[in-house]
Amino acid sequence: MPVLSRYPSGETQRYSEAALNLAEAAESLPVEAGSHRRGRVAAGVRPGLFETCANANCRSGWLHLWRSRSAPVFEGGWSCSAACTAARIDVALRREMDARGSAPEIHRHRIPLGLTMMEQGWITSAQLRRALEAQKAAGCGRLGQWLVRQSAVSEQQVTRALGLQWRSPVLGLEFHDPEGLTALLPRLFVDAFGALPLRVAVGKILYLGFEDRLDPVLALAVERMMRLRVESGLVRESIFRPAHTRMLSAKFPPVELIEAISEPALVQALTKRLEKCRPVESRLIRVHDCLWLRIWLRPQRGPLPDAGSIQDLICSVCAR
Ligand SMILES: [Zn+2]
Known part of the structure; x- marks a missing residue:
């Protein structure tokens, strides 16, 4: 859309x-x-x-x-x-x-989240099947959320598995200052692409957080626009959501x-x-x-x- x-x-x-x-x-x-x-x-x-x-x-x-x-x-x-x-x-x-359609947009195959966690030995095939069935029956929710809800894994493990899936780090949210970061990208992108500027380190590196999937196209665009190196990573859902809401209510x-x-x-x-x-x-x-x-x-x-x-x-x- x-x-x-x-x-x-x-x-x-x-x-x-x-x-x-x-x-x-x-x-x-x-x-x-x-x-x-x-x-x-x-x-x-x-x-x-x-x-x-x-x-x-x-x-x-x-x-x-x-x-x-x-x-x-x-x-x-x-x-x-x-x-x-x-x-x-x-x-x-x-x-x-x-x-359009150049490097970062080419679809790269990723191992499904459930298999990644099985590979790590964090869940069994029975736990995966149960979560997939619950997700299908409910018709909503992400697999990771169902696994947490069924106490198969912790939220941290889901984020770590997403990090393995996307080959990206898991980022923290210490000292997050949304008001100070609103000049980095328009609110519309924060909202529509689920991106959360986390901090600018040593005046050169922008850490950009995502909840469950990275957006390499957005990351590259921000890198080119702001002339900062952008490091994308995943942020745990329970800390991402409130911070994202806070960021959206800041003045852009x-x-x-x-x-x-x-x-x-x-x-x-x-x-x-x-x-x-x-x-x-x-x-x-x-x-x-x-x-x-x-x-x-x-x-x-x-x-x-x-x-x-x-x-x-x-x-x-x-x-x-
Ligand atoms: Zn001229």
Whole structure:
């Protein structure tokens, strides 16, 4: 199920971008010959006015020197006009869409949980059969939960078995500070993909917790977006659930949901947004069936951005 459709908009807006056009974006950007528009771009990070436009096919030549622009910056490069911003977003969108089905998404066979626990000698075949029958009769609940309920194993053993199954560590939740971690990924991803940012270690490693299955696609997306190494692991259900609920009730940076009717419409919508807010950096990364555009309005100082200086757009393109 598409992520956006399973997440009814509350504080966020959802709209179609069919009517947007670049002329509108360009109009919001008056050219003031001889003056240097600085906007919210902080000194020291502003791309030089005489730097080359990052659009490989830019046709403005020296013309851009007369354009009073220093932003927006998209994926580390400045673009001289709305048309060049659109061209760069278009290239990034194609890159992200073309990468679908690549490495982390390829299904890898895993030994079923019950067999993993039998292999470890933690349960007998009779205990496994009884749990499977109870699960089938009830029509709900995970196998691990039934095994715990029937006192065949402890909750810790289930988490350890999940760790063996996923070849991942079991992570703890000491000193968890949800409020301090909300700038790492949008609430929608925490909610829809069951991810829980646990902590950032030595300013370089983000520990990302999951309850019963890892999400390598999300982990890679966060790694690329945040430029942090992401270590995924499993967290025991009884401590994961309350922490996840607490995290969801924390205050996250603003997010806007966009459903575009086509890829060109999405390029236009994102261009309009970047031209309007003139970020000092922005990046576009696909996460499962949606695209995540993150905007930095101010330079990031340290491993975590200031939650007040970033905005997220989560976008999907309607299937025809
Ligand atoms: Zn250009």
